[in-house]
Amino acid sequence: MKGKNILLGVSGGIAAYKAAILVSQLTKKGANVQVVMTESATKFITPLTLQTLSRNEVYLDTFAEKNPKVVSHIDIADRADLVIIAPATANIIAKLAHGIADDMLSTTLLAVQSPIIIAPAMNVHMYDHPAVKENIRILKSRGVRFIEPNAGLLACGYVGKGRLAEPEEIVAAIESYFQSSQDFKGKTFLITAGATREKIDPVRFFTNRSTGKMGYAFAEAVVERGGKVILVSGKTSLSVPANVEMILVESAEEMYQAVMNQLDNADVIIKAAAVADYRPKVVYDQKFKKGEGDWIIEMERTKDVALEVGKRKKDHQLLIGFAAESEDVIERAKGKLKKKNMDMIIANHILLEGAGFEGDTNIVTLITKEGEQIDYPMMSKKELAHQILNQIILRLEGKSQSVRNGRD
Incomplete structure (x- = not known):
């Protein structure tokens, strides 16, 4: 991070006090931090505090042009290697989404x-409001990155998601951005995500609790690092990540066909989807009517997508799978790793708080076919995706070296 120009936008929320810690930590790591504040932000923390910590002038007023040789908001925008907005209120998110420029920060943006990386902070109901969610979706579609807020007790007294990520988390995300660069440029990832649905009749289906968040986090992280992504996804409520090739599927069979059709195009296959192991043997064309007594549904096995990929993958391809287990997690993961010819498997205990389905965080152990085990503590699924990708790039580089040595 040394020598990098980081433009920090601070908007008006109670979490603005954390900007002081963030500026201090970034400055200690050698970054040149330029702060732009909204007028509302100055109600929570003084510009002098951030000026002292950053050792740079803090910009507040679009029309306070102190240097006649430059236009201030253009000059600082041009010099930025990365922009962070922390905290980002619903207001500044809306302005950026809709191109409103009515103060120094919004004009600079x-x-x-x-x-641009945005770290939102607001009341839980505000964060869940359809307008805010739509504005976030718009920005994500343009390639803006987000650091998800944490859940907990908010300043307003509510408990829920909306608390600004801790400065250490934001610094880690910034470091990850600068370290990752474009190391996957020229590589294609085939990623599966979400849950499949197995129909019973036109009304009912079997599914599971997977939301697709882990797979989508991988897709976003790969794109950030220059890779191409083919995302095969079951139905989710998530926004489609920017710059990915999306293939929507419903059943396990549809996911199998989509993956097989794209397999030869991939350098890395990440199987993050929760694919149904069984489906109803009989599917009714009309809604099944309730009657007296029990309804017994006979189930049959679906195709094991990961197993088939393991059989067909080429020497240059990497296969990474998941083992979501509730008991004997490591041993069961090792069994899947070997049986399905995977290069790595990510084992997570779904009963641990902060791990598994539906949440924004995960706690996992990465196991490689060479027998290496790496434990990752609880972190956001996006940060975990980057950590796993760091291991993948090492193995891709190793495979490339092997090929070159073989040719020599």
Whole structure:
């Protein structure tokens, strides 16, 4: 991070006090931090505090042009290697989504050409409001990255999701951005995500609790690092990540066909979807009417997508799978790793708090076919995706070296 120009936008929420910690930590790591504040932000923390910590002038007023040789908001926008907005209120998110430029920060953001990372902070109901969710979706579709807020006790007294990520988490995300660069440029990832649905009749189906968050986090992380992504996804409520090739499927059979059709195009296959192991043997064309007594549904096995990929993958391809288990987690993961010819498997105990389905965090152990085990503590699924990708790039580079040595 040394020598990097980081433009920090601070908007008006109670979490603005954390900007002081963030500026301090970034400055200690050698970054040059330029702060732009909204007028509302100055009600929570003084510009002098951030000026002292950053050792740079803090910008507040679009029309306070102190240097006649430059236009301030254009100048600082041009010099930024990365933009962070922390905290980002619903207001500043809306302005950026809709191109409103009515103060120094919003005007500067429209001139920025560097990547933008947003760390929202607001009341839980505000964060869940359809307008805010739509604005976030719009920004994500344009390639803006988000650091998800944490859940907990908020300043307003509510308990829920909306608390600004801790400064250490934001710094880690910034470091990850600068370290990752474009190390997957020229590589294609085939990623599966979400749950499949197995129909019983036109009304009912079997499914599971997978939301697709882990697979989508992988897709976003790969794109950030320059890779191409083919995302095969069951139905989710998530926004489609920017710059991915999306293939929507419903059943396990549809996912199998989609993966097989794309398999030869991939350098890395990440099987993050929760694919049904069984489906109803009989599917009714009309709604099944309730009657007296029990309804017994006979189930049959679906195709094991990961097993088939393991059989067909080429020497240059990597296969990474997941083992979501509730008992004997490591041993069962090792069994799947060997049986399905995977290169790595990610084992997670779904009963642990902060791990498994539906949440925004995960706790996992990465196991490689060479027998290496790496334990990852609880972290956001996006950060975990980057950590796993760091291991994948090492193995891809190793395979490339092997090929070169073989040719020599």
